[in-house]
Amino acid sequence: LRFVALSRRLVSGELDARAPSDSGVPELDELATALNQLTDELATRLSELSQERDGVQALIDCMAEGVVALTDDARIFRTNRAARSLLNLDSSDNGTSVHELVRHSELRQVLAESAVRPVSQREVQFNTSHLIVSSRILDTGGAVTTLLDISEIRRLENVRRDFVANVSHELKTPLTSIRGYAEMLMEDGTPQDIRDGFIDSISKNALRLQNLVDDLLDLSRLESGGWVARPESVSVAEVANEAWNWCADAANRRDVSIEITPMGMVYADRQGLLQSLRNLLENAVRHSDEGGIIQVTARRVEGDFVHIEVSDEGEGMTRKALPRIFERFYRADSSRARDIGGTGLGLAIVRHLIEGMGGRVEADSELGEGATIRIILPFSQSCDVSEQKNPDGTVMRSLDQSIQDSTIGLANPVTLFPGAEKDSVTSSN
Numbered sequence: 001l002r003f004v005a006l007s008r009r010l011v012s013g014e015l016d017a018r019a020p021s022d023s024g025v026p027e028l029d030e031l032a033t034a035l036n037q038l039t040d041e042l043a044t045r046l047s048e049l050s051q052e053r054d055g056v057q058a059l060i061d062c063m064a065e066g067v068v069a070l071t072d073d074a075r076i077f078r079t080n081r082a083a084r085s086l087l088n089l090d091s092s093d094n095g096t097s098v099h100e101l102v103r104h105s106e107l108r109q110v111l112a113e114s115a116v117r118p119v120s121q122r123e124v125q126f127n128t129s130h131l132i133v134s135s136r137i138l139d140t141g142g143a144v145t146t147l148l149d150i151s152e153i154r155r156l157e158n159v160r161r162d163f164v165a166n167v168s169h170e171l172k173t174p175l176t177s178i179r180g181y182a183e184m185l186m187e188d189g190t191p192q193d194i195r196d197g198f199i200d201s202i203s204k205n206a207l208r209l210q211n212l213v214d215d216l217l218d219l220s221r222l223e224s225g226g227w228v229a230r231p232e233s234v235s236v237a238e239v240a241n242e243a244w245n246w247c248a249d250a251a252n253r254r255d256v257s258i259e260i261t262p263m264g265m266v267y268a269d270r271q272g273l274l275q276s277l278r279n280l281l282e283n284a285v286r287h288s289d290e291g292g293i294i295q296v297t298a299r300r301v302e303g304d305f306v307h308i309e310v311s312d313e314g315e316g317m318t319r320k321a322l323p324r325i326f327e328r329f330y331r332a333d334s335s336r337a338r339d340i341g342g343t344g345l346g347l348a349i350v351r352h353l354i355e356g357m358g359g360r361v362e363a364d365s366e367l368g369e370g371a372t373i374r375i376i377l378p379f380s381q382s383c384d385v386s387e388q389k390n391p392d393g394t395v396m397r398s399l400d401q402s403i404q405d406s407t408i409g410l411a412n413p414v415t416l417f418p419g420a421e422k423d424s425v426t427s428s429n
Contacts, residue, residue, distance in 0.1 A: 006035070015043040066147035070115040070135075074098050077142070086129065086147055107131070114145040123150075130154050166329035170212055170343065174205035181205075208343075215345040219328065222352035229269035229357050236263040236298045236308060239270065243278040247285050256288045263298040266306060268377065272353045279346040280310040280373050287314035287371065308375040316365045325363055326351040347373075 002020065009017040018039065019032035057080075060067045066083030068076060075097050079089055093101055098115075102108040107126050113119060114135030122133045128151070135145040181198040184190065190198075221227065240260050244251075251257070258281070266273075277296070284294045292313040300306050317325070324330045329344040347361075354361050354375055365371035 003031070003035075010039060015039055015046070064148075066149070068111065068145045068147065069142065070098070070111070070145060071142045072115055074112040074115040076101065082149075083147055086126070086131070086149065107133075111145060115143050118143075119145070163328055166344070167216070170329065171209070174208045174212075177205045178202050178209075212343045212345075215343045215349065219345055219349055219352065222349065222356065227272070227353070227356050229272055231267050231269055231357070233265050234268050234270045234273060236266055236273075239274050240277055240281075240296045243274055243281050246278055247281045250282070251285045251294075254285065254288065255291045256285050256294060257292075258294045258296065261295070261297040266298070266308075266377065269357055272357060276350045276353050276375065277308075277310065279350050280375075283346055283373075284310055284312035284314070284371075288312045289314060304378060306377055308377070309372050311370060311372040313370045316367050316369045316371050318367050319365075322363050322365060326361060350375075 006017055006019050019035045021029045021032040021036065023029055023032070057078075060080040061082075063080055064082060066086045067078075067080040068083050068087075069078035071077055075095060076089070077094050079087075079091070079094070084090065087102060089101060098108055098111045102111060104126055107124050110119060110122055110124055110133050114133065116137075118137055119133055119135040124131045124133055130150045130153075132148040132150055133145065134148075135143045137143045181202045185195060185198050237260055240263075244258050244260075281294065281296075288294060294313075295311045296309070297311075298306060298308045321330075326347045328348045331344055350373075351361050354377070357377060359375060359377035362374045362376065363371060364374070
């Protein structure tokens with residue numbers, strides 16, 4: 001009876017149960033010893049299987065692709081983390097049919113099909129995602145189906161197409177002008193004053209082309225991870241004033257002035273910060289109304305960050321446009337783009353420079369109320385804080401940059417690596 005009770009306990013999973021081997025009956029004691037050994041071996045094997053199962057689950061959970069194991073009647077019996085996230089499933093859904101769990105009709109049909117026959121590289125539009133579905137039939141029945149989310153790849157393809165189209169347009173416009181003016185110069189009988197105007201237009205369009213090519217090269221090198229930031233203790237006011245000097249002529253023509261609030265020191269790549277502020281100030285001058293004021297401020301905020309803001313009193317932009325203004329060639333008001341000028345790459349360059357220094361950029365604006373571009377950089381404990389003071393006399397800690405290795409020469413006069421000077425002064429936007 002004791003052996004019967006023990007057997008029932010073992011069958012129910014109580015593998016720590018043991019048979020008494022001291023009954024005094026040799027045959028029973030030998031049987032008990034053998035049964036205990038068998039139980040120990042079974043417990044060891046089950047532990048090994050459990051560890052192996054957990055290892056396999058951990059392995060597939062690390063995969064970027066979604067993995068769904070299906071029975072031949074399209075019931076889910078295992079999923080990984082990526083698949084549960086994509087399909088909005090839970091581990092408790094194991095054993096349930098895909099017909100009950102997946103609401104999207106096309107994906108439900110493909111998953112059900114993949115349980116009984118191989119599916120190869122089938123693309124499915126699932127909500128806002130693009131999925132590539134593939135499956136392999138198992139010898140024991142059922143199948144393993146993978147779901148590869150290619151949404152980011154599709155987005156990048158669209159970005160590439162838009163970029164090529166924008167570059168083609170930006171290059172074609174000045175080239176067409178240059179060709180037209182050149183052809184008119186070749187005609188006889190054109191008065192000298194008109195010819196001088198043609199030559200001036202050719203020169204301006206050639207400079208526009210040079211600026212565009214310069215910015216394209218700069219942006220390409222930044223995006224490829226080639227810029228080496230060299231952090232040092234920098235006066236924000238000094239850099240802002242230096243950046244303003246390069247915009248002064250254009251600002252004077254529009255009677256635009258600047259107000260620079262007294263600022264402390266930051267720990268940043270000086271040339272990168274100079275180029276960023278120069279691009280922001282040039283952008284603010286172009287979008288300011290005549291007689292407008294541009295403000296540059298820097299302040300420390302909670303969370304050990306510093307905000308450097310460039311604000312103008314121009315036409316501003318809609319909330320809908322804000323998330324896209326740091327994209328290449330994006331213009332919030334395309335109808336005014338040609339009148340305002342610029343290459344449309346300046347804010348994209350600023351974003352890459354600041355992110356290369358461990359920060360980020362933001363924009364605030366309301367249509368008709370101007371715009372504010374904000375550079376956000378972290379403070380650093382590593383600098384000598386005894387020499388850095390806020391306007392109120394309190395100690396200002398400096399910026400800590402997360403430096404990424406790279407190499408780039410930016411448009412003159414801001415040159416980020418020696419020997420990369422250009423023949424003429426150009427202006428990034």
